[in-house]
Amino acid sequence: MKSILTEKHFYDEAAAYEYVEARIWPNGPVCTHCGATDRIYPLKNVRSKPSKKNPEGVERHGLWKCYAKECRKQFSVTVGTVFEDSKVPLNKWLLATYLMSSSKKGISAHQLHRTLGVTYKTAWFMAHRIREAMNPSDPGPLGGEGKVVEVDEAYVGGKESNKHRNKRSPTKDRLYTKQIVVTLVERGGPVRSFHVANVTSKTVGKVIRTTASRASHLMTDSARLYPKVGREFAAHSAVDHSAGEYVRNFVHHSNTVENYFSILKRGITGMFHHVSEAHLGRYLAEFDFRYSNRVGVDDEARTNEALRGIEGKRLTYRRTDEAKVA
């Protein structure tokens, strides 16, 4: 059996550009400055400016020139994407995207740093940019007529013993330092998770109202949080875990959302024990992405789905960079 890692776009930068171009520009190159699709030609044998490390410069791949009258500018397929302005060769970006898309519980920045041969800091930036690509820019509502949307909340975060002394909780209360996540899963469909400051019927209700279609059948636990918002939906069932309702009724369960939480918790606690509150949303986007693309989607197709999300995320990823300073 052929290994995916022998694919040329994972080790050859020119091939990596061809791979991304085929996905972002299925109908041929599009000028990123003026939108022209004709009179665009590849620029060959262009080298970067000489540097101490590379006195001859290095060959620049994936360059195009637009010959439209008012434009005449150069560009590449990564302009305006989360891969822009990076010194990391595009083939390493593709490998990182593949590794993050294919490992069920995620891959740590430390592992990426070792596998890709980039610094830890670079690996950290890459991972956050790829999470932006995985974050859907305009997701439609979950559920709909005849569909079940399961909702539940969970507490995630690192073990106190993994944290630096001065970051540990001053109390013995485990929940004190855990972050609260509210997750909605369309049964057999996508998932969406939210980091909330506290769990009240107001905060949870807001998340549910803005995420799920009112035509859905809402499936929650029997917590006091849900009766009010539940009445706004086509149907609402509350699963009483203590009554062993799973066994009694196969429709009335929240196994899907619980399955999601078990993957999220193992990922967050096992490998991402340094996840800070500021970045939790991005980790959730990553876990949501993989889970939403689980049924009938192989690793390669999931990677390509992530690549489709690299566009139009510039502003968001700039915020990622700024967040690093804090």
Ligand SMILES: [Zn+2]
């Ligand atoms: Zn142009």
